[in-house]
Amino acid sequence: MDCGFNWEYNSLINELTQGMEHAKQLRASCSSDKIQEMHFHMQMILSSFENSLSILKWTGSVTQTPLLIAPPVSTGAPESSISVDENPKIDDHQDFRYVSKKRKQMPTWSEQVRVSAENGFEGPTDDGYSWRKYGQKDILGAKYPRSYYRCTYRAMQNCWATKQVQRSDDDPVLFEITYKGSHTCNQDFNSAITQPKSPEKREFKKQANNPRMIQSNQMLANLQANLRVNTNELDKNETTCSFPFSPTFSGFVDENLHFQISQVDDNLVGGYSPSFVSPTTPESNYFSLPSCQMNGSRRIHNLHHSESDLPDLFSANTSSTSSPIIGLEFPLEHVEFDPNFPFDNSEFFR
DNA sequence: CCAATTTGACCTAA
């Protein structure tokens, strides 16, 4: 059993274990009056079932896939481990540097996130995952540049999840976040090692004395009553969209966090998982164990985000991405709520 | 010093 299959097996065990735990807690909640808690546990149980089924479906499909070929290990690029190309070129390093057909087949889904001014733009500062910005591009016809992020643990844990962030032309408080590929990393594990100060906090410190920022934040706070986090347009029409792990929960209000997770309607859940795509990158089926492990010599940063893109600060609202795949205890517990949320909103007030 | 971000160059797909 190679590392990849091990991963699916462990994920499956993990999912089922979580499901059982939540079922137990649900049973306990039933004896009390905790409706919200019951709702939450029910969602988690459903999520566990869906994820488990997805893992099984995917594992089954992969074992029937003749294209799962061993790549040249030296490249280390994702495209090298599996290819949907009928004539995969596994010798040419150049062919693996840029987007391949396999990458294009990665599960893709979008979210529209509207800036919430509740609590003066306070909010979760991340979506539970660590992202590193690797590019920004001016897009033809778009007022704002598009930012490109990939998982921080790409090299460390061979996680090839990426996301693109595009601010809406018409509505500057609305951001379209496109996720490509699901996380195969265990960010819980990383976060357990250290919890460094988030870049948002560093950024805020930097900007705290900036009068313009103060004014902007005050003005933005005035929008408070009218704005809400919005994740309900998750690109239902995109047929290629497939989401390996179902949204974890929705509509859950955590009174301790003073934060409302946006509603995700039931149709959306159903529309997310029919065509399952690998919960892990195919290369994780090939690479041996070390690629799945942490590099202990490196300093591990967790829950950090770009300082330049607002949606990062709110993406933890999106139930679809808020839970780490492995080791999920309770995603909200890992969300940092930064009251000093830095937000370069100067563009609004030019 | 090290890690994250920025940004111009490069590559691919359409």
Added chain:
DNA sequence: TTAGGTCAAATTGG
């Protein structure tokens, strides 16, 4: 040919 996506050297910042 060109727009979009990615790389990687330079820069920034803790």
